[in-house]
Amino acid sequence: xxxxxxxxxxxxxxxxxxxxxxxxxxxxxxxxxxxxxxxxxxxxxxxxxxxxxxxxxxxxxxxxxxxxxxxxxxxxxxxxxxxxxxxxxxxxxxxxxxxxxxxxxxxxxxxxxxxxxxxxxxxxxxxxxxxxxxxxxxxxxxxxxxxxxxxxxxxxxxxxxxxxxxxxxxxxxxxxxxxxxxxxxxxxxxxxxxxxxxxxxxxxxxxxxxxxxxxxxxxxxxxxxxxxxxxxxxxxxxxxxxxxxxx
Amino acid sequence: xxxxxxxxxxxxxxxxxxxxxxxxxxxxxxxxxxxxxxxxxxxxxxxxxxxxxxxxxxxxxxxxxxxxxxxxxxxxxxxxxxxxxxxxxxxxxxxxxxxxxxxxxxxxxxxxxxxxxxxxxxxxxxxxxxxxxxxxxxxxxxxxxxxxxxxxxxxxxxxxxxxxxxxxxxxxxxxxxxxxxxxxxxxx
Numbered sequence: 117x118x119x120x121x122x123x124x125x126x127x128x129x130x131x132x133x134x135x136x137x138x139x140x141x142x143x144x145x146x147x148x149x150x151x152x153x154x155x156x157x158x159x160x161x162x163x164x165x166x167x168x169x170x171x172x173x174x175x176x177x178x179x180x181x182x183x184x185x186x187x188x189x190x191x192x193x194x195x196x197x198x199x200x201x202x203x204x205x206x207x208x209x210x211x212x213x214x215x216x217x218x219x220x221x222x223x224x225x226x227x228x229x230x231x232x233x234x235x236x237x238x239x240x241x242x243x244x245x246x247x248x249x250x251x252x253x254x255x256x257x258x259x260x261x262x263x264x265x266x267x268x269x270x271x272x273x274x275x276x277x278x279x280x281x282x283x284x285x286x287x288x289x290x291x292x293x294x295x296x297x298x299x300x301x302x303x304x305x306x307x308x309x310x311x312x313x314x315x316x317x318x319x320x321x322x323x324x325x326x327x328x329x330x331x332x333x334x335x336x337x338x339x340x341x342x343x344x345x346x347x348x349x350x351x352x353x354x355x356x357x358x359x360x361x362x363x
Numbered sequence: 364x365x366x367x368x369x370x371x372x373x374x375x376x377x378x379x380x381x382x383x384x385x386x387x388x389x390x391x392x393x394x395x396x397x398x399x400x401x402x403x404x405x406x407x408x409x410x411x412x413x414x415x416x417x418x419x420x421x422x423x424x425x426x427x428x429x430x431x432x433x434x435x436x437x438x439x440x441x442x443x444x445x446x447x448x449x450x451x452x453x454x455x456x457x458x459x460x461x462x463x464x465x466x467x468x469x470x471x472x473x474x475x476x477x478x479x480x481x482x483x484x485x486x487x488x489x490x491x492x493x494x495x496x497x498x499x500x501x502x503x504x505x506x507x508x509x510x511x512x513x514x515x516x517x518x519x520x521x522x523x524x525x526x527x528x529x530x531x532x533x534x535x536x537x538x539x540x541x542x543x544x545x546x547x548x549x550x551x
Binding site: 315319 | 395439440441458459460461477478501502519520521522534535536
């Protein structure tokens with residue numbers, strides 16, 4: 117007996133969701149505790165990168181592996197997780213300190229080739245990044261935020277932090293969308309769900325859910341829902357924002 | 364060439380004392396901007412000795428070395444220091460990625476950050492003339508024939524379109540003088 121067309125549709129829609137129980141709602145942005153297992157964070161990263169790159173494709177192990185090869189943004193966040201894990205191990209010390217010191221060399225080489233030379237990005241080793249953060253595939257990102265929440269999307273050529281450690285570093289909330297060419301510096305906090313349009317230079321704290329634009333930043337909108345921007349990689353941002361502002 | 368490179372390495376270490384060989388090699392290994400700068404100085408030196416005919420047999424094989432090294436720095440780190448730029452000793456590049464410097468004159472002890480672009484405006488020859496001890500922030504752009512005075516600070520993301528006097532802080536797009544008599548000593 118052939119199944120009805122409706123049933124096939126249902127199967128197609130539900131199959132990727134049931135298989136990946138960890139990433140059922142990668143964009144919903146639950147504010148969870150930061151002491152997850154590293155594997156949870158990694159699977160959430162892969163899930164969100166997959167959803168952004170191929171929105172309509174079902175997720176399976178082969179496509180995840182292929183994503184690791186083709187997506188530099190996913191590669192730099194995973195290498196950062198490795199380097200951050202090593203940083204915490206070395207900081208805590210203990211019996212195996214010689215082992216962690218020796219592991220500096222392979223992980224440093226991995227970081228040099230894959231993150232710095234291949235993607236031209238640099239992420240400070242003491243950044244605490246929660247699972248499900250997406251970096252742009254085009255790279256050129258200098259990232260030094262102390263804390264970053266889940267669901268945050270970071271565009272190409274973004275600088276976060278300062279050249280001098282004594283001037284303080286920013287803290288980024290959940291579900292923030294940061295456009296291309298943004299610069300964020302100083303001891304500031306960006307609220308949950310804020311949107312920084314391309315070309316923003318920000319040095320002051322912003323509340324949750326606002327849209328900021330411009331060099332000498334201006335507040336454009338309040339209570340803006342940026343889930344569409346975070347979900348879709350291929351969106352024409354200025355066109356989309358114009359349509360939103362007209363409504 | 365070697366005096367200039369020595370001044371650059373001194374600048375990285377932020378000291379005026381003598382340096383050991385280990386210090387020099389370590390800073391060359393860690394500091395990507397310094398690698399790009401050494402290769403730029405090497406190319407300038409090659410162009411300088413070209414007028415003495417006696418050096419040609421020795422320097423001609425060095426040209427391909429310079430071309431390969433500079434192409435590697437351009438593609439790997441995204442730091443493009445063009446030979447048409449005249450950079451005084453004591454230059455410091457803070458991060459890598461998207462740096463372009465061409466057709467300009469830069470004074471001693473300047474500081475530059477990632478994504479900064481210095482050069483002439485479109486269809487013109489001469490770029491900016493930058494004084495001594497200028498701090499140029501990340502993502503800033505000086506693409507016009509302007510003079511930037513000694514001790515000025517070009518803020519993060521600023522686009523400079525006019526002459527800047529000494530010791531001024533410039534911010535915003537288009538760049539405005541936010542503060543006069545600004546001390547950028549802590550930034551350098």
